[in-house]
Amino acid sequence: MTEFIPPGTLFHQLPAVLPMKRGDALRNGRVAYETWGTLNAARDNAILILTGLSPDAHAAANAGNQQPGWWEPMLGPGNPIxxxxxxxxxxxxxxSCKGSTGPASINPATGEPYRLDFPALSLEDVADAAASVVSALGIERLACLIGNSMGGMCALAYLLRYPxxxxxxxxxxxxACALPFSIAIRSLQREAxxxxxxxxxxxxxxDHYPEAGMRMARKLGVITYRSALEWDxxxxRVRLDSDRRxxxxxxxxxFEVESYLEAHARRFVRRFDPNCYLYLSRSMDWFDMAEYAPDGxxxxxxxxxxxVERALAIGVSTDILFPLQQQEQIADGxxxxxAEATFLPLPSPQGHDAFLVDIARFGPAVGDFLAST
Structure with a gap:
């Protein structure tokens, strides 16, 4: 049971008792975060980024950690954000296992990792923890809340719970909710x-680690994060050289694609805790904005x-995990x-992960929206 915390990570202590959506409570938890830039005197220039399932808080290089982050080209001086x-x-x-309290963290009541004793986790709880960080930083109102992938779901929960x-x-x-295809994929990952x-x-x-299960889970995920167009x-159909078989x-x-998936999975399996993966994956399946409608x-x-005053929902035409109709639905809702809400479909070939790599398309969209905020 290991946590993977980047250098320079900051920590916010949550309230002694954090009530959770499904009836339990987390005691003496914490949230890991990082910051960039300076909060102005009016405290009205703050942006909060909520991430997908696996990233840590190190989105880009900063004073505490000069290593490039997972969204390096998007965030920083002169960048779109x-x-x-x-x-x-x-x-x-x-x-998660990247500094915030999760199943891999030590349970103060027992001195042992929480493991499956961690309370049932919902994305609404993730939103509450993030809101606690924002409040502690003295920010009453964000200029913009940005959510990617799972973070997009958390952002909707945040906006609803904190009008x-x-x-x-x-x-x-x-x-705004998990589709049957996405639920099916994540169910297979958890089963593996x-x-x-x-x-x-x-x-x-x-020493006794579910490496094979994590490898299979990660491979399934990576397959859905990209598009068939990109894989091709x-x-x-390039085959491996004989000395690599x-x-x-x-x-x-x-085949080369098999080798790529294997290498990618092996890099991941010991860098993310399996129980944390199970908890966060299930929380995505549970999320459904329909619960908050009058008829449920x-x-x-x-x-x-x-x-919210203004909103931009960006999707990718080749995304099979969070397909375009879901971002259009967010804008419509x-x-x-x-809200003055815009739906922007982008023709990127990279599938769901396009926002991480296709900065040439996503950068101007995000930058232009923020320039008018």
């Missing part, structure tokens, strides 16, 4: 982890309860609530 103008905060999700907490919102490849004998009902350690363009295994790796069934009506 310009830290010369904005005070930017990025938080690591509650339930008027942000002037504007950018939702990137997010959704749980069926690994080394998982042992969450009671594993570094990058790898085609395992001849003793008649069903071993044969209408996603648009649930979204219409959010109070926020517009029904009175």
């Amino acid at each position: 310009d830290s010369d103008r904005w005070f930017v905060v990025c938080v690591n999700a509650l339930g 008027g907490s942000a002037r504007s919102h950018i939702n990137i490849c997010g959704s 982890i749980r069926l690994d004998p080394a998982w042992n009902q969450g009671r594993y350690d570094d 363009g990058r790898f085609g 395992a001849d003793e295994d008649p069903f071993g790796l044969e 069934r209408d996603v648009i009506a649930g979204l219409a309860r959010i109070q 926020l517009r029904a609530g009175g």
Whole structure:
């Protein structure tokens, strides 16, 4: 059980008792975060970034950590999210293993890792923890709340639970509820982890670790994060050279795409805690803005309860995990609530992960929106 905390990470101590959506409570938890830029005297130039499932709070290089972050080309001086103008905060999700309290953290009541004793986690709890960080920094109202992927879902929960907490919102490849396809994929990922004998009902350690299950889970995820168009363009049907094949295994790796997935998965498995993966994955499946509609069934009506002045929902035509209709639905719902909301579909070939790599398309969209905020 290991936490993976980047150098320079800052920590916010949550309230002694943090009530959680599903009835339990987290005691003496914390949230990891990082900042860029300077909060102005009026405290009205703050931007909050909520991340996808696996990133840490280190979105870009800063004074505390000069190493490039996971969104380096997007954030920093002169970049689309310009830290010369904005005070930017990025938080690591509650339930993660990148500094915020989660299943890999030590339970103060027992002195042992929480493992499966960690309270049932919802994205609403992730939003509450992020809001606690913002409040502690003395920010009453955000200039913009930006959410990517799972962070887009958390951002909607944040805006609903804290009315008027942000002037504007950018939702990137997010959704107002999990679709059956996404639920099915994540269910298979969780099953792969749980069926690994080394998982042992969450009671594993570094010597007895569910590596095979995590590898399978990560491979499934990576396949859905990119598009068939990109897979074909990058790898085609190119086969491995004979010296890179395992001849003793008649069903071993044969194609370049298989080798890529294997290498990618092996880099990931020991850098993210399996129980944290299970908790965060399930929280995405549970999330549904329809719960907040008067009839409990209408996603648009649930979204219409959010109070925000302006919003931009960006999607990608090749995204199969959070398809375009979900970002269009977000824009429609926020517009029904009175927001000046725009839906922007982008033709990137990179699929769901395009916002991480296709800065040539996403950068101008984000930068132009913030320039008019």
